[in-house]
Amino acid sequence: MDEIRKYTDELFAKQRQTAKIRDLKDEVYSNLLAKKQDLIDQGFSEPEAIAKTKDGFSSIDRIIEGNQLTYSNRFKADCLQTLLLYGVILWMLSIPTMVMGMMPFFFLTFVIMAGLGISYLRSKQSNQDEIAFLNGNRLKTVRRTAWLIWGTFFAVCAATITAVMYGSNLWFGRPISIAGPYEFASIAVWYYMPATTMLLPIAISSFPKILAENERDDKNE
Amino acid sequence: MAMPIDGISSDLIRGHIDTIILKVLHDGDNYGYEIIKSISQKSNQEYELKEPSLYTSLKRLEKERLIYGYWGEESQGGRRKYYHITEAGEAELHSAVARWLTAQRIINAILLQGGETNG
Numbered sequence: 001m002d003e004i005r006k007y008t009d010e011l012f013a014k015q016r017q018t019a020k021i022r023d024l025k026d027e028v029y030s031n032l033l034a035k036k037q038d039l040i041d042q043g044f045s046e047p048e049a050i051a052k053t054k055d056g057f058s059s060i061d062r063i064i065e066g067n068q069l070t071y072s073n074r075f076k077a078d079c080l081q082t083l084l085l086y087g088v089i090l091w092m093l094s095i096p097t098m099v100m101g102m103m104p105f106f107f108l109t110f111v112i113m114a115g116l117g118i119s120y121l122r123s124k125q126s127n128q129d130e131i132a133f134l135n136g137n138r139l140k141t142v143r144r145t146a147w148l149i150w151g152t153f154f155a156v157c158a159a160t161i162t163a164v165m166y167g168s169n170l171w172f173g174r175p176i177s178i179a180g181p182y183e184f185a186s187i188a189v190w191y192y193m194p195a196t197t198m199l200l201p202i203a204i205s206s207f208p209k210i211l212a213e214n215e216r217d218d219k220n221e
Numbered sequence: 222m223a224m225p226i227d228g229i230s231s232d233l234i235r236g237h238i239d240t241i242i243l244k245v246l247h248d249g250d251n252y253g254y255e256i257i258k259s260i261s262q263k264s265n266q267e268y269e270l271k272e273p274s275l276y277t278s279l280k281r282l283e284k285e286r287l288i289y290g291y292w293g294e295e296s297q298g299g300r301r302k303y304y305h306i307t308e309a310g311e312a313e314l315h316s317a318v319a320r321w322l323t324a325q326r327i328i329n330a331i332l333l334q335g336g337e338t339n340g
Contacts, residue, residue: 026299027253027300030252034253038254056272057273059273060273062274063280
C-alpha cells in the first residue's frame with residue numbers, strides 16, 4: 001500500500017464508514033496524491049514530498065460534518081449540572097414512595113443524586129479552557145437512542161408489573177377491583193417508580209443545546 | 222517565492238474564501254488540489270489556502286447549492302472529485318464582488334483620507 005493511502009486511512013481511522021465518509025476519504029486521498037505528485041514535479045524527493053503533504057493536512061476534525069470546536073470540559077460540567085438538577089427532582093419525586101414503604105428506592109435516588117453532585121463538583125475542577133472537537137450529529141443520535149431505550153424499558157416494566165398483579169384476573173376473567181385510595185396508591189407506586197426514570201432521557205435531550213452553547217470560535221477555519 | 226502574508230492579512234482574506242473558490246470555479250470546473258494551486262497562482266504565491274479550509278468551504282458551498290461535485294474518471298490518483306459552479310453560484314459571485322467593491326471603497330475612503338496615515 002502506498003504511503004499516502006496509509007496516511008489517509010490513519011486520518012479516517014476513527015470515523016464510521018458511511019457512504020459520505022467514504023466519498024470524503026476518496027476525495028482527500030486523490031487531493032493528497034495530487035499534491036505529492038506536484039511537489040515531486042517541483043523537484044522535491046519523494047520522502048520530502050510525502051512529509052510536506054502530510055504536514056499540510058494533519059487532521060480531519062475540522063471537515064467532519066457536525067463537528068464543533070467546543071470547550072469540552074465546560075460542556076461536560078454543564079451536562080453534569082443538568083443531570084444533577086434532574087437528579088434532585090428524581091429524589092424529590094421519590095419522597096412520596098417512601099410513604100408507601102419503598103425505602104430502597106428512596107435511598108437509591110439519594111445515592112444517585114449524591115453521586116451526580118460529586119461528579120459535578122469534580123468536573124468543575126478540570127481545566128475549563130480545554131478545547132476539543134465534539135460532534136453534534138452524534139449527540140442527536142445519542143438522544144434518540146436514550147428515548148428508545150427508555151421507551152422499551154418502561155414498556156417492559158409496565159407489562160411485567162401488570163402481568164404480576166393482574167395476570168390471574170385476566171387469565172380467569174375475574175374483574176379487577178381496587179378497594180380504596182390506599183390500595184390504588186400501593187398499586188400506582190409500582191408504575192410510578194419506573195416512570196420517574198423518564199428524567200434521564202429528558203436530561204440527555206438538552207445535551208445538544210448545551211453543546212451549541214459551549215462552541216468556541218474556530219479561528220483556523 | 223514571495224513572502225507569505227502574516228496572520229492578520231490572512232484573517233482579512235478568510236471571510237472571502239467562498240467567493241474566491243466561486244471565482245476559481247467560474248473559470249472552469251476543478252478539483253480540490255488544483256483549486257488551491259490556482260488560488261496560489263492568482264495571488265502570485267502570496268496566499269495559500271489551507272486544505273481543511275478548502276473542504277469546509279466546498280461543503281458549505283455545496284450545501285447552499287452554489288456549486289455541485291461530481292466524480293471524474295478513475296485514474297492512478299484514485300477517484301477525483303470535480304466541482305462545477307451553478308447558476309445560483311454565478312449570481313452569488315457577481316453580488317459578492319459588488320459587495321467587496323463597495324466595502325473596499327468605503328474603507329479606502331475612511332482610512333486613506335487626506336493621506337496622513339499613508340506609510
